[in-house]
Structures are given as structure tokens and as C-alpha cells.
Amino acid sequence: MDWFPLYNSLRVALISTFFTFFLGIFAAHYIAKTPRFLKGLIDGVLTLPLVLPPTVIGFFLLKMIGPLGPLGSRVLEVFGFKLTMTWYSAIFATTIISFPLMYRTARGAFESFDSTLLYSGQTLGLSDTFLFWRVIMPNCKQGILAGAVLSFARALGEFGATTMVAGYIPGRTAIISTTVYQLWREGNDALAYKWVFINLVISFIVLTAVNMLENRYKQPVGAAKNHFDHED
Amino acid sequence: MSVYVKIKKSFGNFVLDTEFEAENEILALLGASGSGKSMTLKCIAGIVKPDMGRIVVDGVTLFDSEKKINLSPQERHVGLLFQNYALFPNMTVEQNLCAVIKSCGRGKDTKEKLDTLLESFYLTGLENHYPVQLSGGQQQRVALARMMASDPKIIMLDEPLSALDSYLRWQVEKELTEILEKYRGTTLYVSHNRDEVYRICRKVCVINDGRSEKVSSVDEFFNAPPTLASALLSGCKNYSKIKKLSNDTVYAVDWKTNLKCSAHVPGDAGYIGVRAHRILPLSNKHGDLNKISCRVLEIRHDLFSVIVTVVPEDADPRKEFSRIRMELPSLEDDSLRPGDSMAISIPPEMIMPLRNRII
Numbered sequence: 001m002d003w004f005p006l007y008n009s010l011r012v013a014l015i016s017t018f019f020t021f022f023l024g025i026f027a028a029h030y031i032a033k034t035p036r037f038l039k040g041l042i043d044g045v046l047t048l049p050l051v052l053p054p055t056v057i058g059f060f061l062l063k064m065i066g067p068l069g070p071l072g073s074r075v076l077e078v079f080g081f082k083l084t085m086t087w088y089s090a091i092f093a094t095t096i097i098s099f100p101l102m103y104r105t106a107r108g109a110f111e112s113f114d115s116t117l118l119y120s121g122q123t124l125g126l127s128d129t130f131l132f133w134r135v136i137m138p139n140c141k142q143g144i145l146a147g148a149v150l151s152f153a154r155a156l157g158e159f160g161a162t163t164m165v166a167g168y169i170p171g172r173t174a175i176i177s178t179t180v181y182q183l184w185r186e187g188n189d190a191l192a193y194k195w196v197f198i199n200l201v202i203s204f205i206v207l208t209a210v211n212m213l214e215n216r217y218k219q220p221v222g223a224a225k226n227h228f229d230h231e232d
Numbered sequence: 233m234s235v236y237v238k239i240k241k242s243f244g245n246f247v248l249d250t251e252f253e254a255e256n257e258i259l260a261l262l263g264a265s266g267s268g269k270s271m272t273l274k275c276i277a278g279i280v281k282p283d284m285g286r287i288v289v290d291g292v293t294l295f296d297s298e299k300k301i302n303l304s305p306q307e308r309h310v311g312l313l314f315q316n317y318a319l320f321p322n323m324t325v326e327q328n329l330c331a332v333i334k335s336c337g338r339g340k341d342t343k344e345k346l347d348t349l350l351e352s353f354y355l356t357g358l359e360n361h362y363p364v365q366l367s368g369g370q371q372q373r374v375a376l377a378r379m380m381a382s383d384p385k386i387i388m389l390d391e392p393l394s395a396l397d398s399y400l401r402w403q404v405e406k407e408l409t410e411i412l413e414k415y416r417g418t419t420l421y422v423s424h425n426r427d428e429v430y431r432i433c434r435k436v437c438v439i440n441d442g443r444s445e446k447v448s449s450v451d452e453f454f455n456a457p458p459t460l461a462s463a464l465l466s467g468c469k470n471y472s473k474i475k476k477l478s479n480d481t482v483y484a485v486d487w488k489t490n491l492k493c494s495a496h497v498p499g500d501a502g503y504i505g506v507r508a509h510r511i512l513p514l515s516n517k518h519g520d521l522n523k524i525s526c527r528v529l530e531i532r533h534d535l536f537s538v539i540v541t542v543v544p545e546d547a548d549p550r551k552e553f554s555r556i557r558m559e560l561p562s563l564e565d566d567s568l569r570p571g572d573s574m575a576i577s578i579p580p581e582m583i584m585p586l587r588n589r590i591i
Contacts, residue, residue, distance in 0.1 A: 119279045120318035122305035124332045124382045134331070138322040 001191070004171050005179040006198060008087055012162075012175060013155035016094040020151045023095075024102030025144065029132070032110050050100035054160030057096055061165050065092060085167050090175060093161035098151035105150060109143025110136070149210050156202065233417035235386050239275050239285035239295075248272065248282075250444035252437045258412060258419040259447065260429040262465050263439035269422040270315075272439065273388045276420075277312045278305035289418075290385045311384030315391045317375035319363040325350075325374050326359040332381040345381070353377040353411070368396040369404040376411055386418040393428060405431070426467050430454060438462045456495070460503050460586045468584070469508040469557045476501065482585075486553040488546040491522050494581040501585040508539070508559040510582035514575035522578040528570050529555065531563070538563045542574055 031042055049057055065072040065083040072083045083089060113136060121131040137144070159177040166173040168182050176195055183192035238251040248268040252259070261269045274280040276287055276294070284297040289310060294303050320328050326346065333345050350356045353373045363371055372392060379387060392408060393401050409432055412419055423429050429436060429450065436453045438445040440461035448458070457463040460471065472486035476497050482504060484491050493504070514523055526542035529549060533539075540558045547554040558576065568574065 114316075114318070116314045116316060116318040117320060119274075119277070119305070120312065120314050121320070122279070123277045123308070123310060123312045124335075124378065125306050125309070126331060126335050127306065130331070130335065135320050135322070139320075 001194065002171070005174045005176045005195070008090075008173070009156055009175040009177075012087070012090045012094055013152055015088075016091050016098060016155045017148060017152040019091075019095045020099045020102040020155075021148050024099060024106050024147060024151070027103050028107035028110055031107065046103055047100045049096050050104075054093075054097060054158065054162075055164065058093060058161035058164030061092055061096070061161060065089075065165070084165050085169070085173065087166070087173050089166040090158070090162045090173065093165050094155035094158045097158050097161055098154040101154055102147040102151040105143050105147030106140070109140035109147075112143075113140055146210065149206060153203070153206050157199075233290050233385055235276070235290075235418050235420070236286070236288040237272070237276060239272070239282035239287065241271070241275065241280070241282040246442055248275075248442045250437075250439060250442075252444055252447050254418050254420065254435070254447070256416060256418055257435055258421055258433045260433035260436045260450075261420060261422045261439055261444075262426065262429050262436050263424060264465070265424055267439045268442040269424075269439050270390050272444075273312055273390055273420065273422060276308075276388060277310050278303060278308050279312075292385075309383065309385045311379040311382060311387040313372075313375055313379055313387070313389045313392055316395055317363075317371045319371060319374055319378070321363050324360050324362055325355060325366070328363070328374060328378055329381055332378050336382060349377045349381055352414075353380075354407070367400070369400055369407070372396075372404060373407065376408075380415075384417075386420065387415065388420040388422070390422045391424070392421075393423075393425075408432070424465075426454075426465060438465055440465075456584055457505070458587055460505070460588060463503075463505040463584060463586050467507070468505040469559075470506045470511065471503050471553050471586075473502065473553065474504050474585075480580075486547060486551060487524060487544045487556070489524050489544060491578060491583060492580045493583040493585060495583065495585055497585045498587065500587050502588045503586040505584045505586050506556075506578055506582055508557045509537075510579065511556060511558045512577055512579070513558075513560070513564070514577045522580060523575055524556075524578070525573065525575050526556065528568060528572050528574050530570055531568065534559075537561055540568075540574075542576060545573070 027046060031039055031046075034042065062084065063069050065075075067073060067076055067082060067084065075081065075083055083092070117135055117139065118131055121135055122128070157177060159181070162175065163178055168174055168178045174182070176199055180192055180195045180199070183189075183195065234253070234255050236253045239248070241248045246268070248271050250268065250272050261272060263269045271280060275282045278294065281302060282295065282297070285295070286293065286297070287295040289308070293299070293301050294308050294310070295301060320331070323331065329346055329349055330342060333342050350359065353376060355370070355373055355377060358366065358370060363374070366374065393405055396404055405428070412432065421429070421433050433450055435447055435449055437447045438453075438459075438461060445459060445462060453462060454466050457466045457468065463471070472484035474482040474484055476482055476499065477490065479496060480493050482491055482493060482497055483489075484504065491504070525545045527545060528540060528542050530541040531538065538560050540560060540563070542556050542558065543549040543554050544556070549555065556576065
């Protein structure tokens with residue numbers, strides 16, 4: 001059995017999660033500060049990939065980074081390589097598609113963050129950078145990690161936009177989802193079942209990871225309850 | 233150390249318009265909830281930007297709308313203790329304190345400074361506890377220690393005792409008073425609790441519906457509150473609208489009677505106030521001075537006192553100001569029932585003339 005689709009899927013999903021992680025946090029953090037009327041507009045645009053059919057995203061992407069698109073043609077001209085039909089083409093698609101999940105969960109976490117912590121830190125003379133990394137981020141950890149895991153899962157399962165920009169080239173651009181589709185078309189049910197099973201295993205691991213993260217996060221609070229009774 | 237504040241800020245219909253000054257003393261900002269006390273502190277700390285005005289601490293202008301000065305909270309060196317203490321929940325007591333000690337640029341003697349703080353705020357042994365593992369009083373001490381670690385020029389406490397259970401409050405208040413006495417700078421103490429203010433503070437600035445009144449000493453505030461709003465906040469229970477008849481006689485409109493006052497009645501006084509425990513049932517020793525014939529509306533037995541609500545015979549009992557509330561240590565006449573008549577006497581020296589507002 002050729003393991004390339006698994007390797008490629010994980011590679012694409014991990015790299016796109018890396019991008020969405022920072023882009024999502026960055027967007028969520030700055031959007032929270034913008035004035036309300038602007039907020040609604042930007043928020044709508046950033047959430048669009050969540051509601052649009054992936055094929056529409058794929059279509060736009062091809063128009064942009066395809067060999068004839070404004071971006072694709074420039075890159076081809078200057079650097080001499082194509083942005084479509086390669087393994088990394090899928091990263092563009094999965095990053096855009098999984099971005100809203102990261103962005104929205106991170107924004108929810110930032111919005112429920114107790115802003116008096118930030119204000120008190122500022123009056124104590126702590127820099128905004130320190131407060132962001134050492135106070136805001138740790139206290140929003142749960143939401144941010146949940147967002148990252150969701151984006152990873154979404155990136156792993158992406159099909160529509162990815163087939164359009166990366167196609168299905170065995171050993172080069174094949175990922176699990178496109179492989180299952182291809183195997184079904186060929187009538188190779190036995191192998192298709194194997195990949196379906198692998199997909200289930202990965203999903204199970206991801207969900208277990210989320211649960212474990214959440215439990216570890218909750219533990220100190222639970223342990224503290226007992227302390228409270230006999231102190232002071 | 234000193235602070236001067238004169239700011240205006242509007243939020244929709246609500247207008248915050250405060251002005252006060254404080255030296256090395258504990259100044260209470262007393263007001264009902266929603267009157268703008270906390271907002272005033274936030275403006276001083278630089279968290280909220282006033283529409284206009286000036287804030288000067290220790291000779292340094294923190295905010296001046298005309299000169300376009302608006303320092304960041306970090307540059308202001310003003311300590312603000314939040315109502316919920318705002319300890320960083322992800323850090324231990326030690327980490328909470330060290331974050332501030334280090335950022336103040338004393339990297340070398342961090343350990344030494346930390347130990348001093350832990351000791352003077354009775355926190356030794358709690359270094360590795362997280363905020364959720366501490367009691368309310370301990371959390372407050374950590375927050376105070378953390379604030380002091382930043383070396384603030386003035387400190388501001390926003391309802392510091394309101395988050396505590398009542399049985400803890402007395403002990404924590406005692407500790408807080410000790411800490412505040414050691415601190416030599418200016419302290420602004422926000423509260424809506426007059427007893428707390430009386431025990432802890434030396435001066436009071438009343439904030440009523442966003443507007444501040446003149447700063448007065450605590451004694452002056454409780455003995456002779458200048459305005460109706462101050463009197464309400466100082467806990468006075470009985471009021472009547474008045475018509476001034478002479479310098480020492482008024483007609484109490486709500487009680488439908490003439491009253492003699494010991495205090496000089498200013499020309500713009502619109503009300504009088506009398507504290508509930510200063511009104512007495514009429515007995516022989518008073519004579520007929522300031523006698524009001526009343527009807528008993530209600531008798532309530534409190535833990536250590538009896539609260540009798542009466543209404544003057546001629547007054548309308550449905551009007552709130554018509555009712556007179558008395559707090560007596562005990563009731564001499566056990567047979568007194570609602571509906572009975574009862575004569576009361578208001579000692580002239582206990583009548584406080586009140587203005588509507590001081591401009």
C-alpha cells in the first residue's frame with residue numbers, strides 16, 4: 001500500500017494549521033479593537049470561507065494563482081515555478097478554508113477574556129506585549145487550542161477546493177480525501193475502506209487530544225476547591 | 233504626593249463631571265452604584281479617556297485635553313486595585329509579584345524585594361499558590377502587594393471590600409487599614425458604604441449622578457452634610473422640603489409643621505434632614521419645642537433596636553418624605569400599635585439644613 005496520501009495530508013494540514021494559527025489569532029486580536037461598523041464588515045469577509053462552497057473558493061484561487069492568474073503568472077515569470085497542481089497548492093486552499101474556524105474560536109476566547117486583567121496589568125506598568133503573551137494568551141489557551149485543532153481537522157478533511165487547485169496526481173498531490181474519491185471511482189472498494197479506516201483513526205486521535213487538553217486545563221481549578229475551605 | 237482631577241466625559245445620556253483634589257490623605261469617593269466613581273478611577277489610570285479636562289499627579293500632567301497630553305497607563309505610575317483584584321489566574325502569587333518587580337527594572341534584587349513584599353503583606357508560605365487557591369482576603373493582599381511593587385505615586389482602591397463575605401470583611405478591613413496607614417501617599421478610596429468610609433477615610437468627595445460635590449472632612453460630612461445627595465449617602469433617613477421663615481425657623485412642607493433649628497438655615501436650603509436615631513418620643517423634659525403629633529404606621533423590631541415609622545397627623549402618608557422613621561434602643565410603651573397616635577419631638581440641634589446642590 002502506498003502511504004503517500006497519508007504523509008501528504010498530514011504535511012498539508014500541519015503547515016496550513018501553522019499559518020491559520022497565527023493569522024487567526026492576529027486577525028481576532030485586532031478585529032476586537034476596531035470600531036463596530038468596520039468590525040461587522042471585516043468579520044463578514046473573514047468568515048466567508050466558512051459558508052461558501054469550497055468549489056467557489058477553489059474557483060477564486062485558480063483565477064488568482066493559476067498559471068494565467070495575476071499572482072500565478074507573476075510567480076511563474078519571476079521564480080519559474082507553478083503555484084497550482086503541486087503538493088503545496090493544497091496549502092493555499094486548506095489555509096483559506098480552515099481560517100474562519102481558527103479566527104472565530106480565537107475571537108470568542110478573546111471576547112470572553114476578563115479585560116480588567118489587561119487593564120490592571122497596564123496600570124502596573126507591564127508592557128502590552130508582555131500582557132498579550134503572558135496573560136491574554138495563557139488565559140485564552142483553551143479557546144485558541146480548540147480553534148487550532150478544529151482548523152487542523154478541517155484542513156485534513158478538505159476536498160473541494162483542494163482538488164481544483166492541486167488535482168489528483170498519485171505520489172505527488174494525492175491526499176487522503178482525494179484518494180478515497182479516486183478509489184471509489186475506480187471501484188477499488190477494498191483499498192477505499194482501508195483509507196476510510198485510517199481517516200476514522202486520525203479523527204479519533206484528534207478528538208481524544210482535544211478532550212485531554214481540556215481536562216488538563218481544568219484540573220488546577222478543581223483541585224483548588226478543596227484548598228479554599230481551610231485557608232485563612 | 234498629590235492629585236488634582238477635573239474631568240468631563242459623556243456616555244450617551246450619562247455625563248461624568250468630577251473635580252477634586254487630594255494631598256497625602258485617604259480621600260473617599262462616595263456615591264451610589266452607577267454614579268461614576270469607578271469611571272473616575274479608570275480615567276485617572278488611563279484606561280478610559282475623558283472628553284476634556286486635566287489630571288495632575290504629583291506635579292506631572294497625566295492628561296490635559298487642551299495641551300493634548302494623554303499618557304499611557306504604563307507611563308502614569310498610578311496604582312489601581314480592581315474590585316475583583318484582577319490577579320493573573322495563570323500565575324502563582326510569586327509570579328504575579330515578580331512580573332511587576334522585574335518590569336520596574338530592578339532585576340538584580342528581585343528576590344530581596346519579593347521577600348520584603350511577601351513578609352509585609354503576610355503572604356509568606358503562599359508563594360506557589362494560584363489565585364483560585366486563595367481566600368478573598370489573601371487575594372486582596374496579593375493584589376495590594378502587587379500594586380505596591382509597581383511603586384505607584386498614588387493608589388486607588390475600587391470598592392476593595394465589596395467582593396468579600398461579610399464575616400471576612402471586618403478582619404480584611406482591619407488589615408487594609410493598617411496597610412493604608414503605612415502608605416504615605418495619596419489614596420483614593422471608592423465606596424458606596426458610609427460606615428466603611430467613616431472608619432477608613434479622612435475626607436469625602438460625594439459623587440452623585442456623575443457630578444462631584446465639594447470635598448469635605450468625614451466629620452463635617454456626617455454631622456452636617458451640605459446637600460440632599462450627601463445626606464442620603466451619609467445614611468440620613470428623614471427629609472422634608474422646607475420654606476424658610478427666618479434664620480432659625482422653617483416650615484416643613486412634607487410634615488406640615490413649623491420647626492426651630494439651631495443651625496443657620498442658608499437662603500438656598502431646599503430641605504432639612506434628621507437622622508432616625510435623633511428623633512425621640514415626646515416626654516416631659518422636652519417641653520413643646522418642635523413637637524409633632526403623629527400616627528404610627530409601622531413598628532419593626534430589629535436586632536438591637538426598634539424602628540417606628542410615623543406620619544404627622546396632617547400629612548399625606550402616601551408621600552415618601554412625609555413618613556418619619558425613628559430608631560429607638562427600645563420601646564417604652566409596649567402597647568403601642570400601628571394606628572395609635574404618638575407625639576414626637578425633633579431636637580433643634582439635630583436638624584440639618586440641606587441644599588439641593590452646591591455649584
